[in-house]
Amino acid sequence: MGTHPDYRIYPSLLDKFQELLDYESVAEEAWNKVSEAAHIRGEYLDCEIGDYKLTPHEMYDKIEIELINSINRCPHDLSEAADKGTAFNEIIDCLIENRKSKNKDCNIYSTTNENGLRVIRAEIHGFTFDYDVQLCKDIASRFSCSLPQFFASSMMQTKYGNVEIYGYLDEWQGNEIIDLKTTGQYTFGKFERKWQRHAYPWCVINERLTTEVESFTYYVIEWAYQRKGEPLTAKSITPETYTYNHATSETLLKRHIENFIEWLESRREYITDRRIFGGINPDGYQGIPLTILSKSIENGK
Numbered sequence: 544m545g546t547h548p549d550y551r552i553y554p555s556l557l558d559k560f561q562e563l564l565d566y567e568s569v570a571e572e573a574w575n576k577v578s579e580a581a582h583i584r585g586e587y588l589d590c591e592i593g594d595y596k597l598t599p600h601e602m603y604d605k606i607e608i609e610l611i612n613s614i615n616r617c618p619h620d621l622s623e624a625a626d627k628g629t630a631f632n633e634i635i636d637c638l639i640e641n642r643k644s645k646n647k648d649c650n651i652y653s654t655t656n657e658n659g660l661r662v663i664r665a666e667i668h669g670f671t672f673d674y675d676v677q678l679c680k681d682i683a684s685r686f687s688c689s690l691p692q693f694f695a696s697s698m699m700q701t702k703y704g705n706v707e708i709y710g711y712l713d714e715w716q717g718n719e720i721i722d723l724k725t726t727g728q729y730t731f732g733k734f735e736r737k738w739q740r741h742a743y744p745w746c747v748i749n750e751r752l753t754t755e756v757e758s759f760t761y762y763v764i765e766w767a768y769q770r771k772g773e774p775l776t777a778k779s780i781t782p783e784t785y786t787y788n789h790a791t792s793e794t795l796l797k798r799h800i801e802n803f804i805e806w807l808e809s810r811r812e813y814i815t816d817r818r819i820f821g822g823i824n825p826d827g828y829q830g831i832p833l834t835i836l837s838k839s840i841e842n843g844k
């Protein structure tokens with residue numbers, strides 16, 4: 544890629560922007576409704592069961608602030624669910640490559656837990672997770688011939704200039720690209736509107752690293768209920784596979800990126816990150832989290 548980019552964008556930003564566009568359906572998701580269990584816990588007592596925790600307009604504002612904070616690389620609260628997935632992915636890559644962890648924040652080792660069971664333990668950001676040994680071995684075996692954590696990057700020409708699309712894909716195996724996902728609750732099609740399945744195959748083909756990618760698979764591990772003293776294991780393992788068509792994905796990707804850039808420029812006054820505009824951030828750069836915006840595009844202001 545000899546051309547200097549006007550923008551640099553990675554897929555999780557495109558995912559978050561998709562959430563912003565879909566804010567009304569996001570507001571309808573079960574986690575945003577007041578449940579009977581919440582009332583029993585003494586929460587949301589000023590609301591009826593089934594009411595929104597956040598209205599659609601409040602949901603839009605919440606997602607928009609989260610998107611800006613992500614762009615600005617702001618420090619964020621630790622997430623047990625996210626760290627559980629990060630540590631699991633690192634364990635799988637360590638097994639595939641027969642190496643120790645490269646993640647300085649994640650200490651991984653084999654041990655015996657309080658019930659005398661052999662587990663693979665990961666310590667990350669103050670959390671400790673014990674994983675079922677056989678589960679880890681089975682997943683690693685599935686991807687034993689893959690290229691893990693491959694950095695994909697390519698330049699797309701848009702009506703707003705050159706856009707570098709970049710990021711690390713989890714596993715590249717033959718004509719298939721795989722993203723490992725872990726979740727506490729899963730229904731098939733959960734990742735249909737995510738953008739990795741378009742971005743990463745497009746990058747490797749556009750860079751002529753391969754001539755064909757047949758499919759992109761979200762390999763989903765749904766965690767089973769974990770009792771005290773038991774290791775984390777899977778309730779279900781589901782490949783959510785999408786056939787890849789280069790021309791179709793290029794069209795969809797370009798349109799989504801151009802829409803994202805239009806939003807980005809409308810919010811430029813809040814963006815302190817230089818990299819997304821093709822620049823370089825100072826060493827150690829971290830943005831200051833926003834909590835409220837002075838205007839809302841969704842409300843037409």
